[in-house]
Amino acid sequence: MNKAIVATTSLAGCFGCHMSILDIDERILELIEVVEFNKSPIDDIKKFTKKCDIGLIEGGCCNSENVHVLKDFRENCKILIALGECAIMGGLPAMRNGIPIKECLEEAYIGGPTVQQNHQKIVPNDPELPILLDKVYPCHEVVKIDYYLPGCPPRADLIWKALIALVKGEEMDLPYEVIKFD
Amino acid sequence: MMGATVDTILSKYRHDSTRLMDILIDVQDEKSCISDDTVKEIAKGLKISMADVEQTLSFYHFFSKTPTGKYTVYLNDSVVAFMMGREKIAKAFEEAVGCKFGEVTADGLIGLFNTSCIGMNDQEPAAIINNRVFTRLTPFRVKELVKDMKAGKDIDEMYSAKTGDGNNSHELVHSVVNNHIRKEGPILKTDVRQGEIIEKITKMTPEEVIKEIKDSNIRGRGGAGFPTGLKWEFCRRAPGKQKYIFCNADEGEPGTFKDRVILTEKAKLLFEGMTMAGYAVGATQGILYLRYEYKYLQKYLEDVIEKAEKAGWLGKNIGGRKNFEFYIRIQFGAGAYVCGEESALIESAEGKRGEPRDRPPFPVEKGYLECPTVVNNVETLCAAVKIMKYGSEWYKSLGTAESTGTKVLSISGDCFHPGVYEIEWGFTINNILDMVAGFNVQAVQVGGPSGALIAPNEFDRILGYEDLATGGSLIIFNESRNILKDVVLNFTEFFIEESCGSCSTCRILPVVMKDKLVKILNGLGVTRDIDDLLEWGKILKASRCGLGQTAANPITSSINNFRHLYTSLLKTKKDYETGFDLNLAVQEACEATNRIANV
Ligand SMILES: Cc1cc2nc3c(=O)[nH]c(=O)nc-3n(C[C@H](O)[C@H](O)[C@H](O)COP(=O)(O)O)c2cc1C
Ligand code: SF4
Ligand code: SF4
Numbered sequence: 050m051n052k053a054i055v056a057t058t059s060l061a062g063c064f065g066c067h068m069s070i071l072d073i074d075e076r077i078l079e080l081i082e083v084v085e086f087n088k089s090p091i092d093d094i095k096k097f098t099k100k101c102d103i104g105l106i107e108g109g110c111c112n113s114e115n116v117h118v119l120k121d122f123r124e125n126c127k128i129l130i131a132l133g134e135c136a137i138m139g140g141l142p143a144m145r146n147g148i149p150i151k152e153c154l155e156e157a158y159i160g161g162p163t164v165q166q167n168h169q170k171i172v173p174n175d176p177e178l179p180i181l182l183d184k185v186y187p188c189h190e191v192v193k194i195d196y197y198l199p200g201c202p203p204r205a206d207l208i209w210k211a212l213i214a215l216v217k218g219e220e221m222d223l224p225y226e227v228i229k230f231d
Numbered sequence: 232m233m234g235a236t237v238d239t240i241l242s243k244y245r246h247d248s249t250r251l252m253d254i255l256i257d258v259q260d261e262k263s264c265i266s267d268d269t270v271k272e273i274a275k276g277l278k279i280s281m282a283d284v285e286q287t288l289s290f291y292h293f294f295s296k297t298p299t300g301k302y303t304v305y306l307n308d309s310v311v312a313f314m315m316g317r318e319k320i321a322k323a324f325e326e327a328v329g330c331k332f333g334e335v336t337a338d339g340l341i342g343l344f345n346t347s348c349i350g351m352n353d354q355e356p357a358a359i360i361n362n363r364v365f366t367r368l369t370p371f372r373v374k375e376l377v378k379d380m381k382a383g384k385d386i387d388e389m390y391s392a393k394t395g396d397g398n399n400s401h402e403l404v405h406s407v408v409n410n411h412i413r414k415e416g417p418i419l420k421t422d423v424r425q426g427e428i429i430e431k432i433t434k435m436t437p438e439e440v441i442k443e444i445k446d447s448n449i450r451g452r453g454g455a456g457f458p459t460g461l462k463w464e465f466c467r468r469a470p471g472k473q474k475y476i477f478c479n480a481d482e483g484e485p486g487t488f489k490d491r492v493i494l495t496e497k498a499k500l501l502f503e504g505m506t507m508a509g510y511a512v513g514a515t516q517g518i519l520y521l522r523y524e525y526k527y528l529q530k531y532l533e534d535v536i537e538k539a540e541k542a543g544w545l546g547k548n549i550g551g552r553k554n555f556e557f558y559i560r561i562q563f564g565a566g567a568y569v570c571g572e573e574s575a576l577i578e579s580a581e582g583k584r585g586e587p588r589d590r591p592p593f594p595v596e597k598g599y600l601e602c603p604t605v606v607n608n609v610e611t612l613c614a615a616v617k618i619m620k621y622g623s624e625w626y627k628s629l630g631t632a633e634s635t636g637t638k639v640l641s642i643s644g645d646c647f648h649p650g651v652y653e654i655e656w657g658f659t660i661n662n663i664l665d666m667v668a669g670f671n672v673q674a675v676q677v678g679g680p681s682g683a684l685i686a687p688n689e690f691d692r693i694l695g696y697e698d699l700a701t702g703g704s705l706i707i708f709n710e711s712r713n714i715l716k717d718v719v720l721n722f723t724e725f726f727i728e729e730s731c732g733s734c735s736t737c738r739i740l741p742v743v744m745k746d747k748l749v750k751i752l753n754g755l756g757v758t759r760d761i762d763d764l765l766e767w768g769k770i771l772k773a774s775r776c777g778l779g780q781t782a783a784n785p786i787t788s789s790i791n792n793f794r795h796l797y798t799s800l801l802k803t804k805k806d807y808e809t810g811f812d813l814n815l816a817v818q819e820a821c822e823a824t825n826r827i828a829n830v
Binding site for chain 2: 113116117134137138139140149150151154172173174176180181182183184186187189190191192193194196197199200201223225228229230231
């Protein structure tokens with residue numbers, strides 16, 4: 050059997066979902082028997098080197114770069130999975146939705162209680178920096194998503210079961226104990 | 232209790248912080264609001280923090296920090312209310328009163344508010360005004376009512392129609408509500424003398440009582456269908472000196488009103504059922520958790536309890552038997568559907584926010600005040616009494632093999648005879664439509680918004696745990712109804728309104744799903760939207776309690792059974808389209824930071 054090729058990325062997320070992938074513990078040895086990782090922080094491959102079967106997305110889109118990465122994933126992966134609450138519905142970063150960006154930036158760089166040294170009141174605007182979006186978008190607003198795996202983060206067992214089912218072409222059987230998280 | 236001060240209210244509840252709900256309800260009734268100063272006073276009096284008071288206060292629909300008016304109108308906004316002309320009524324109120332819904336008049340006289348289903352689906356449009364229910368409103372009647380309010384009339388003098396049937400006309404109820412009992416079965420028939428069952432069970436051991444209930448195979452009538460005998464047995468066996476029996480009379484599922492009718496007509500039977508449960512599990516305290524919407528029944532029910540105590544059927548040495556002790560008190564909710572969920576109900580009765588608990592432990596092990604607790608629906612407890620009278624074999628002869636006995640249904644919507652029907656399990660939807668004279672039926676909602684929307688090709692399905700399980704709400708929609716816009720959207724909004732907010736899934740996804748539904752209704756939908764809705768329905772199953780787990784049901788069951796209604800609204804052949812535009816999305820940030828969009 051050819052190995053399924055898997056890519057992963059973290060957009061506006063906290064890397065907790067990726068930590069949960071690692072939480073499959075020793076099963077990761079079994080996993081690499083059936084999948085090969087491509088672009089992913091797990092193996093530090095930065096650019097797609099081939100078309101992938103499965104893309105796992107952590108986090109929603111909070112800036113222009115997230116959007117580019119996500120679209121890149123859509124182009125290069127047959128199946129896209131929104132992994133975790135942030136990817137599915139914006140999650141914690143989306144707490145800023147509804148607050149004008151100007152206010153957010155002022156709080157972060159000028160007026161906020163943890164701001165100490167910014168005497169010149171600079172709000173970063175280097176052209177190299179990604180540009181913030183008006184709000185944090187869940188992935189499905191930006192590209193078509195095929196599957197959603199809930200959790201914050203999704204349990205390792207859930208990620209494991211879902212990946213194995215996809216690789217083997219089986220129905221996903223996700224009982225309550227595996228998907229419940231809050 | 233006119234003129235009670237916060238102090239006297241606190242004293243009435245012995246400065247017990249677990250009675251915070253009762254305290255807030257009394258204060259709200261007294262002052263028509265619970266101000267910051269009052270919060271401070273309550274916190275001080277109960278020796279808890281202001282935040283503790285505040286978090287309970289902010290949770291419940293019927294509590295308000297600002298005055299809600301000398302006359303406070305709560306107009307039902309359930310689906311059936313709309314079907315029966317709610318919009319005209321709302322308009323009439325706004326015109327006559329001179330303010331919009333959600334507002335109070337400048338002089339503080341009248342406040343207009345919307346509220347979720349008040350359990351009057353068979354006599355809509357209906358409203359609650361100062362804890363009194365007004366049914367079958369017409370624009371003309373609204374004008375009269377507002378005139379009376381402006382004249383400062385006492386609320387009890389504002390009824391013009393004669394009071395309703397049965398005990399609705401009892402002097403302690405005095406209400407225009409009607410029972411509409413259209414088919415009586417074993418539960419609704421009056422054939423048990425008060426005390427009869429207590430005399431019988433006290434000759435038996437608690438174990439024998441539990442065995443009889445277990446043998447009958449009766450399952451809970453509140454919706455979840457847990458075997459009642461088993462629940463009692465678990466609680467009996469759970470370690471703990473003090474145990475509690477709760478009767479769940481929260482009846483918040485839109486379209487359900489049968490518990491209201493049982494409470495009105497069969498209160499004695501219910502209290503006897505609670506007492507019997509107490510005997511069986513070894514509990515001495517019973518609490519009837521009653522939704523605030525039924526506050527008009529308070530005096531009557533308290534009177535029934537008091538009389539039962541005097542007659543020796545409640546209190547100490549019940550039925551003359553030493554050491555058989557059982558007390559019942561009423562605990563009111565304050566407008567929160569989720570408080571019907573048993574662990575949320577217990578939290579609420581402890582004076583807290585009605586947030587469901589994580590399980591295990593289950594209430595039978597650790598419930599009210601950490602003690603083993605049985606929570607049963609009104610109808611379950613009444614049925615248990617009848618089982619005790621006629622025996623489990625008799626009970627099993629009714630219904631089907633898997634669903635024994637009868638079910639009391641609340642039927643409303645497009646039919647000639649809405650009301651309460653007691654039938655044996657196993658009736659088909661067709662049988663029911665014949666019985667109630669439904670016409671041009673397009674769909675039937677079985678089990679309320681958390682249930683399923685059934686299409687005509689499935690009308691031969693039966694009511695029962697093996698097929699269509701239901702807590703008893705059936706709503707009929709004829710062909711003139713716009714299912715997606717008038718029904719599914721309203722139900723989805725109901726879940727959004729009523730989510731307790733603990734789980735991110737239940738707090739957020741129904742909103743996202745509603746937006747998708749609106750997108751489809753606006754003709755902007757694509758096929759992927761329908762698939763996404765089904766996928767999100769699965770994710771909602773990850774939620775902690777039944778509310779979140781079923782919040783997608785209006786959408787998913789209508790997609791499954793009425794998919795054509797969705798596909799006919801899709802205007803393009805495109806599979807995916809959300810209208811997301813990166814250039815537009817970065818505009819605000821570019822302006823805020825003086826950057827050029829180089830995306
Ligand atoms: C959101 C929600 C609301 C509920 N509302 C009610 C209700 O109003 N009345 C009721 O008896 N059960 C309600 N239930 C079911 C209760 O949690 C519980 O299962 C029931 O009261 C147990 O009694 P039974 O076994 O006699 O049915 C609700 C459940 C959920 C999840
Ligand atoms: S879903 Fe939770 S764990 Fe995953 S990225 Fe978001 S916050 Fe982190
Ligand atoms: S599912 Fe909804 S109502 Fe139930 S606990 Fe979670 S947030 Fe609260």
